[in-house]
Amino acid sequence: MDVFAAISQRSSVRAYKATDVEQDKLKKILEAARLSPSASNRQDWKFIVVRNKETKKKLAEAAFGQSFIGEAPVVIVACGTESDEIMGCGQPAYTVDVSIACAYMILQAYELGLGTCWIGAFEEGEVKKILKIPKEVRVVAMTPLGYPNQPPSQKFRKSLDQIVCFEKYEWKSGWLSGGADTSWGLR
Numbered sequence: 308m309d310v311f312a313a314i315s316q317r318s319s320v321r322a323y324k325a326t327d328v329e330q331d332k333l334k335k336i337l338e339a340a341r342l343s344p345s346a347s348n349r350q351d352w353k354f355i356v357v358r359n360k361e362t363k364k365k366l367a368e369a370a371f372g373q374s375f376i377g378e379a380p381v382v383i384v385a386c387g388t389e390s391d392e393i394m395g396c397g398q399p400a401y402t403v404d405v406s407i408a409c410a411y412m413i414l415q416a417y418e419l420g421l422g423t424c425w426i427g428a429f430e431e432g433e434v435k436k437i438l439k440i441p442k443e444v445r446v447v448a449m450t451p452l453g454y455p456n457q458p459p460s461q462k463f464r465k466s467l468d469q470i471v472c473f474e475k476y477e478w479k480s481g482w483l484s485g486g487a488d489t490s491w492g493l494r
């Protein structure tokens with residue numbers, strides 16, 4: 308599968324089969340995170356793999372009751388370990404670094420036939436308590452991981468001309484103006 312196929316076909320999975328995730332597949336997904344880029348190559352991250360049923364259930368509760376999280380055979384919790392590092396652009400490095408690593412994992416999982424769902428809605432304090440995460444470490448995201456038990460969902464996306472402009476910021480791009488078909492065939 309090429310990268311664009313994975314990007315365009317992947318969708319969030321919110322129903323999982325009980326089938327376990329093979330260890331070699333899990334390792335490849337974690338390798339995708341390990342090999343991803345980070346600011347100054349800081350690799351300021353830690354990925355907690357959770358298979359324990361009770362712990363997964365608690366994580367689902369900490370994610371405002373998103374029960375499908377607990378139904379997946381694996382949950383990966385992605386943490387930033389150097390939360391006080393601010394990049395020159397003013398953004399904290401760890402949120403960007405950990406998010407890139409998560410995106411890579413999600414695409415790698417898709418290529419292996421596994422589903423994921425980026426989870427950003429959770430009570431960080433609760434997750435930290437459940438997993439004994441130190442105070443200075445931040446939880447950026449988590450994802451259930453497992454074989455999908457649902458058909459792929461349709462993608463709804465803005466068109467390119469709604470989100471791209473050239474040379475300077477424009478509220479509306481002039482590029483494809485004039486009533487042209489602006490969808491570029493992408494959904």
Ligand SMILES: Cc1cc2nc3c(=O)[nH]c(=O)nc-3n(C[C@H](O)[C@H](O)[C@H](O)COP(=O)(O)O)c2cc1C
Nearest residue numbers: 317318319320321373424425426427428429460462
């Ligand atoms: C930062 C972020 C936070 C998200 N948080 C949640 C979440 O807590 N629960 C959930 O079901 N989906 C969550 N999602 C998934 C989005 O709803 C989903 O990616 C979006 O609707 C596009 O759909 P798709 O992933 O199927 O293409 C999150 C996605 C991102 C990128």
